[in-house]
Amino acid sequence: MKNYAPSRMELAPRDIVSRSIVTECLQGRGGFVDEESGLCYVLLDLRHLGEEKINKRLPMIREIVIKTLGIDPVDEPIPVRPAMHYMMGGVHVDLYGQVMLDEDKTRVPNLWAAGEAANVSVHGANRLGSNSLSECLVWGGRLTGAAAARYAMSAPDSMLDYGGDIATKVANEESRIFDKLLHKEVGAENPYSIREEMNRTMDTYVYVFRDKSGLEEAYSTIKRLRERFPNVRIEDKGRYYNTNLRDVLELDFLLEQAELIIVGALTRTESRGAHYRLDYPKRDDANWLKHTLYFYTTDGPRLSYVPVRITRWKPEERKY
Numbered sequence: 642m643k644n645y646a647p648s649r650m651e652l653a654p655r656d657i658v659s660r661s662i663v664t665e666c667l668q669g670r671g672g673f674v675d676e677e678s679g680l681c682y683v684l685l686d687l688r689h690l691g692e693e694k695i696n697k698r699l700p701m702i703r704e705i706v707i708k709t710l711g712i713d714p715v716d717e718p719i720p721v722r723p724a725m726h727y728m729m730g731g732v733h734v735d736l737y738g739q740v741m742l743d744e745d746k747t748r749v750p751n752l753w754a755a756g757e758a759a760n761v762s763v764h765g766a767n768r769l770g771s772n773s774l775s776e777c778l779v780w781g782g783r784l785t786g787a788a789a790a791r792y793a794m795s796a797p798d799s800m801l802d803y804g805g806d807i808a809t810k811v812a813n814e815e816s817r818i819f820d821k822l823l824h825k826e827v828g829a830e831n832p833y834s835i836r837e838e839m840n841r842t843m844d845t846y847v848y849v850f851r852d853k854s855g856l857e858e859a860y861s862t863i864k865r866l867r868e869r870f871p872n873v874r875i876e877d878k879g880r881y882y883n884t885n886l887r888d889v890l891e892l893d894f895l896l897e898q899a900e901l902i903i904v905g906a907l908t909r910t911e912s913r914g915a916h917y918r919l920d921y922p923k924r925d926d927a928n929w930l931k932h933t934l935y936f937y938t939t940d941g942p943r944l945s946y947v948p949v950r951i952t953r954w955k956p957e958e959r960k961y
């Protein structure tokens with residue numbers, strides 16, 4: 642890390658650490674390849690901290706590493722590699738977590754989102770370590786939680802009865818899931834192989850480093866996978882604890898998310914936080930200090946942008 646962020650070392654922001662790890666791997670200095678997956682990794686050495694400090698400051702890390710890898714970080718370095726573990730972005734909401742139907746005016750009645758599902762715009766393009774806690778406390782526990790509770794306590798029953806158009810939409814969606822997916826007699830596609838190809842595509846082209854040709858390749862693959870999806874086969878027809886059905890429903894959402902992430906990344910011709918374009922390595926505040934939004938339409942996603950609200954702290958170039 643001395644070569645990448647000498648003043649912060651391993652404690653530099655995670656997008657910088659991620660790029661450093663992958664650069665070492667790509668330049669052949671990572672040196673370690675997992676036999677099963679073929680993926681490259683580096684080693685994180687905690688041994689200099691000693692057992693007492695590790696137990697006091699990092700007890701969970703020690704426990705997880707022992708349980709999952711059978712390695713004790715007191716004695717051995719830990720294999721590490723960047724993985725996605727937080728969704729930066731989410732449902733477009735106002736300051737109180739009420740879901741927005743358009744860029745900045747119309748709120749969806751009776752619908753709030755909080756936590757990782759929502760985009761309240763505190764994290765930008767790179768959430769800092771441990772900062773998702775603020776979503777639990779500030780939004781889940783206070784602003785959004787309280788607004789939703791206030792509404793539920795005071796709403797007349799008629800407001801909670803959706804009826805009409807929404808009831809029809811819900812019925813259509815239930816029928817799509819249970820009649821078209823679950824009870825379909827035939828289907829040539831194995832959902833798990835579609836998922837594997839989606840994962841491989843996203844890992845190869847939409848990972849820590851991105852560029853135009855890779856993103857275009859990913860886009861056409863994901864489009865093809867989405868075309869194959871309606872023909873998936875669900876083996877388990879059970880009505881209880883049907884993990885096969887759950888996996889297929891999840892895959893449907895993941896494929897849609899994958900496509901949106903790729904289109905957003907392809908359009909955003911700059912690098913910002915965790916979005917790093919090899920062909921546009923600089924942050925471009927003049928053109929891109931804005932949020933990417935998608936709105937559902939029957940003709941496909943509508944791409945839009947809203948400005949980032951800057952108050953006291955002006956964006957600066959990051960230096961470590």
Ligand SMILES: Cc1cc2nc3c(=O)[nH]c(=O)nc-3n(C[C@H](O)[C@H](O)[C@H](O)COP(=O)(O)OP(=O)(O)OC[C@H]3O[C@@H](n4cnc5c(N)ncnc54)[C@H](O)[C@@H]3O)c2cc1C
Nearest residue numbers: 725726727728755756757758770771772773774775776777
């Ligand atoms: C490995 C890892 C380490 C992390 N470490 C940290 C850290 O050190 N500090 C930090 O601040 N953040 C950390 N994060 C991020 C943080 O844990 C999450 O952002 C946070 O837990 C999200 O909370 P949430 O309540 O918004 O969502 P979740 O905890 O994801 O809760 C959503 C819930 O909704 C349920 N659900 C989903 N779909 C449906 C449905 N259709 N019907 C009903 N229920 C549904 C899910 O089962 C789940 O229980 C970490 C994340 C990971 C993966």
